[in-house]
Each structure stands twice: as structure tokens, then as C-alpha cells.
Amino acid sequence: MAEVREFTLPDLGEGLTEAEVVRWLVKVGDVVVVDQPVVEVETAKAMVEVPCPYGGVVTARFGEEGSELPVGAPLLTVAVGEPLPAGAAAPHAKDSTSGAPEGRGAEGSGNVLVGYGTQAPAARRRRIRTPAGGPAVPPPAPAPVPDPATRAVISPLVRRLARERGLDLAEVRGSGPDGLITRADVERATAPAEHRAAEPAPGRGGLQDAGAARRIPLRGVRGAVAEKLSRSRREIPDATCWVDADATELLAARRAMNAAGDPKVSLLAVLARICTAALAEYPELNATVDTEAREIVRLSGVHLGFAAQTDRGLVVPVVRDAHLRNAAELSEEIGRLTEAARTGSLAPAELTGGTFTLNNYGVFGVDGSTPILNHPEAAMLGVGRIAPKPWVVDGELAVRQVVQLSFTFDHRVCDGGTAGGFLRYVADCVERPAVLLRSL
Template identity: 75%
Template sequence: MAQVLEFKLPDLGEGLTEAEIVRWLVEVGDVVAIDQPVVEVETAKAMVEVPCPYGGVVTARFGDEGTELPVGAPLLTVAVGSPVEASGDVPVADSGTEDSGSGNVLVGYGTGAPPVRRRRVRPQGLKAAVAVPAVPEGSAPAPVAGPVAVVSPLVRRLARQHDLDLRRLAGSGPDGLILRADVESAIRSAAEAPAPEAVAEPAVSSAFSASAGERVALRGVRGAVADKLSRSRREIPDATCWVDADATELMAARASMNSVAGPGTPKVSVLALLARICTAALARYPELNSTVDQEAREIVRLPQVHLGFAAQTDRGLVVPVVRDAHAGTTESIGAEIARLTEAARTGTLTPAQLTGGTFTLNNYGVFGVDGSTPIINHPEAAMMGVGRIVPKPWVYEGQLAVRQVVQLSLTFDHRVCDGGTAGGFLRYVADCVERPALLLRSL
């Protein structure tokens, strides 16, 4: 006899609790190998291909593309071993691991191996994923007493969203279990039913109605950004200072670096230069490379600089992290920024590449704006903002001249330092922008 093993959405790490199904990579009836990717999901951090730890025949998939599943919810079932017989009991595993599987769910994220519990179910349990009308056409069962036969929290949520009483449904799953297909069938039946005659309502003023607007779900990357920014505003007493700087010499230094570069050598970007300046400034003002342990009421100054940089993508704003930026050169930091930017553009950043930052650099000048008051990327203590670099009138060596000017801003957590420290950091950055030779002292 075959064993039908249930593979559940694994813990994807970094505190993620749910993921959205983007694309199924297998169909029901396909033969899969151990550790073969079976579904592509989008978390609040990244797009991830999830491999199945079992080898066998896919007997059911749970969730359509676009469905959001919590960690631990069933993803699919796989028949492992000999072909399933037409009759007789079939053992079904409750847990997501089995000796015949690999135990791996993602590269870098393993699973434990809890004891496997098994139950005996009727053969029709293998067909549980097939949509079966929950209620015969033209009739509706009376509400049932006692607990409702629903296991999946997604089924309950779907019913709530459509004001559907689960007690009036007859489940098509094993032992009357109400499946998602049952709920969707009931929703379709309700939608196809003739609408009651409309009752004339008195005219009302055209006041704003939230129900009339387009609704966009706050989930995935956008939902994660919303949660993090809200938490930042709620928990961090931030303050912002800013300064205009003459970036003419910085731009000239960049042009000189790129002119002497050999064939095939990547160009030095402005962002790479600013990142190197920031790491030098953090070495002088380590208070800004810290976090706050609110429960212990302690400031934790961090030994490494993991530099995040804001990147706008089709999926929303993401912040890839350059690890150990304090130990890098302008060239090596620039190469890593380019690599992570390409991964952000193609949606292949991993959760590990999007977490663990200690300080963030935000170049909003690429959007054609001069200034901003950045929101700190919680739980960091500061974010550096850079506006566009544009020709402006500037007093240079006592004379009015046209110079390349940029506005720099620093939003900082006022718990970790006072304005003097923040101002000192920002002034050092501005001095390096105006006189890049200052960096030679720290190289």
C-alpha cells in the first residue's frame, strides 16, 4: 500500500508566519522527486521556491495561486510507495516529516523531525481536494449543533469574508470535514441566486464611503513594509537633521576613478561612494550603529556595520543588506550593491539578504526629489537620506558659482544619541562629500 504524506508550508525563517502561493510547479498526478521544488511562494521578505521532502505522486494541492497560507497549513499530499489501491484503508501521515523524506524544506532553513502520527481514513480521503458541491442544488441543510467540522483557518477566514454560516454546510471531506471547495461552492451558489427586489432608498449626500473605493490588500512586501514603518513610528522617538553639501569634488573624483578603470571594470557608483563615506562616519560615531533593547532598557552598540540600502522594485520597497560593509572598499561595496540590486529587480533576494541591517542608506534622489525625512528601518537607530545632485548657485571660495549641490538628511533614534552626535555624523558625511580627500585619513 502507498502512504499518503501531507506536506505543510514550512517555517521559512526570520519570523515569517505566512506566504502567498505565486505559482504551482507541479500538477495533481505528477511524479515528484525528493527535494524537488513544487511551489513558488512570496513572503514578506522574498520569493522562494519550496522543495518537497518526499518523492512520489502528487495526490492533492491545497490553495490556488494567489492564496495566502499560514505556516503549518497543508500545501500538498504525496503518495509514497506502491500505487494506491482502489479499495481498502490508506494510511495518511499527520506530520510534515517522514523517514522517506529528506527533512529539507529550504536551502538554509531545515526542519526538525517530530514523531509521525498516523490515522486511518477512508479511501475517498484521497479525493478531498476535488471540488464537490457542499449542498444539493435547491436545498440547504439546517444549522448543525456542536463544533463545526473545519480544520483550516483559511476556510474559516474565507467564510467570514463572505458572511457564510459554516453550520449550514455539509462537508465533502473525510468524516464530513468542510473543505475550501465546499465554501467556494456555497459562495458561487449565493452569487448565482436571484437578488431580492431593491427597495427605494431616500437620496443621500455624496459623502465619502470607504466601501466605494478600490481596496488593495496590505500583504507580501507591501504589508511587511507597512508593519515595519508603523512600528518604527510607534516605538522610535525619531528626529531629523539635514544639510546642503557641495558635491562637485565628489563627482569629479568619481569621474576620475572611472576614467582610469581598465576595460570591463565596473563603474564606481555615487551610491557606493556614499556608502563608503557612511561606514567611515559610523566608525567615528558608533552610537548610530546600534539598536535599543526596550525590555532591558539598554542601548546595544553593534560591532559590525551591515549596511542596508533602499531599492524600489515592482513588488514594492525592499532593503537589501551589504554584510560587513565596514570591512569593505568602495569597489567591493559597489559590486555587492550591484549584485543585490539585480537580485531585487528579478525578485530573487533571499530572506537572509533582506534582514539583519544595522544602518540604512536611502538614495531618494533617483526619484528627482531634493529632500525627505526618512522613517527609520526598525530596529535600527538611524537612516541616511540623499537627494538629487543638481547644479545650483553656491558661494565657492568667496565667489558665487554654479556647483553640484546635494541635500543630505539623517533621521535618528533620539534614545541612542543627542543632536550633537547626530549633527557631528552628518557634518562629517557632508565634509567628505565636499572634500573626498578626507576619506584618505580613514583608509
């Protein structure tokens, strides 16, 4: 006797109610073990692999790749139970995505499966019994060992990129540690074909046929960002001020910090430390607005978000309790979160709960910007590129490393005087890093 248990899409946290099926990791008839990842899904926060709490044989899958499923919807059914004597027909199953049985027993009887493992008590259950006099079913074979090239791919984004470009990862030699296949490996393997596909047709100036418009669904991370930015524009009366600052001394201070040979401190981490010092001087900017209660809520801790561009769009990882960290600790945490953002492995909790955002758009080679606030936050500091420019120093013209700083704020939370004071404090720290010593 075997027992079939249904595994539903679990609650992925942070109020998420649905997820898109990106890739199935198992097929009907595969043997799975407890906590084995069975499907890769994308939520509005991150891409995650969902492990199955049961061990046994997969009898059905629900949801095609690219479809969206609500939390609580069936993902898989798995046959579990005590292994029966060996020497009988192989198990058969029905894949719910096609609706057709994959096979039947020797006498045309119903599908018979057997599995093993432990199960969660809350799962819905149904039982399948071996027909009287029917053949016994052998215990399932051990789970197949993944192909080495596939097993060496850690990032779900790399697998997805390879799938979109029609690349068989088994044919790719990874350049990373222990044969890890990286995004660069996939791009390198598909570059010639991509280049040919991108060549413009004669006489069209590089444009595709005007009738061949491409529609891209606003789902997952891109859809969540679109909704948040739209809501920010609708609800928040924002304003922006900016100032140019001489960052020459800041760059010199960072070089001195990194000269000792310890782990390097990133420039973004130094700017993050300046932000937390400025918020200590102007705590009214670490706030949000409760529109229903018509109240400004000043927050005690600084959870610093920073904008990161990834293959899946713009994400804002959050450094928890940034006000309690020094520059070295901020650098370490920012580095960890940035790598997780690039590989799509950020947990939903690492993308929510920010109270203030640092937006380093200078990495795109631009000087200034008037960004949209990260709802429901009340303020954002923008940092442009640092470039050599003429600057007056002690009455003499000199070439200095200059950066444009912008500050976007919710005008309901403060007026222009407070916003200007905050931005001027940040600029003073950039121009004279010793100002930070007052808050250390």
C-alpha cells in the same frame, strides 16, 4: 503498495510564521521529483519557490492561490513507493482544494497511486493499498518538460505580472539572454490593452466610478513594511537635520576611480563607504535601543541597509560587514542585492539584521526627505538628487553639482550635537573626498 506522504509548509527562517500562496507549479496527478519546486509563495521578506522533498505523484494540494498558510500547514500529499507492474489503469487522485475526486478505478475502488523517490523521516504518513484482486498500477510517466517560453522565465515577479495581466507566456518571445522573458517583454506585450483600459470615461476627468473602490490587502512585503514603519513611528522619538553639499569633487573622484577600466564603482557604493567611515568616527549611531531593558546597545559591526524600490514595494537589502569592504566590494555587493531585489529572489536573511540605512531618494528626482527610521535602527542617511545649482566658490559664484543630505536619528541614542557632527563629516567627505584618506 504505495505510500502517501504529506509535505507541509516549511520554516522559511527569520521568524516568519506564514506565507501567501502565489502560484501552484504542479497539479494533482503530476509526477514530481525530489527537490522540484511545487509552489511559489510570498512571505513578509521575499518571494520564494518551495521545493518538495519527495518524489512521486501529487495526490492533493492544500490552499488556493491568494490564500495564506501558516508554517506547518499541509501543502501537498505525494504518493511514493516502488513502481508496480505496467499495463494497468492510470492513477487517480483527489484535489483537496475542490474536495471532489478526479476519478476512480474500474471497479469503483479507492484511488490507487504509486510514486518513487526519497523522503524526509519527519513527515506524517498514511498508506494506500491496492484492493485485493484489483488491477496493478503502472509506474508514473516521466515528468513533463516545461514549455520553453515558460522555462525561460527566471523571475517569479515576471510570471506574476503576466498572470495578473492575463498574458500567456507561451506567446511571448523573450528578449533576454537565451530567450529569457523579462518584465519589459510582459509590459510591451500588454501595453496596448493596458493603454485602452486606462483611458478615462467621458466627463470623468480620468477618474473611475466613485463606487468602484479597490481594496488591496496589506500582506506580504507591503504588510511587513507597513507594520515596521508604524512601529517605528510609535516607539522612536526621531528628529531630522539636513545640509546642502557641493558634490562636484565627489563626482570627479568617482570618474577617476572608474577610468582604469575595472568594474565600475557606483555612486551609491561611494556614499556607502562614506557612511562606514562616518560611523567609525561616531560609533554611537550604529546602535539600537532595548526598550525592555532600558539600554542603548552599541553594535560592533556595520550591516548597511539600502532602500530599494521594487514591484512588490519598498525593501531594504543589507550589506553584511560593510565596514570591512572597500568601495569596489561595496559596489559589487550592492549590485548583486539590487538585482535580487528586482527579481524577488532575495533570501530572508538578506533583508534583516541591518544596523544603519542609506536611503538614496534622489533617484526619484526629489531634493529632500524626512524618512521614517527602519526599526529598530537608530539612524538613517538620506541623499537627494544631485543637480547643478549656483554655489559660492572662493568668493565667486559658480555652477556646481549640489546635493541635499538629511540625517534622521533616534533622539534617545544621541543629541543634536552628535547628529550634526556625523552629518557634517559626511558632507565634508562629499565636498572633499580626500577626507576619506584618513580612514583608509
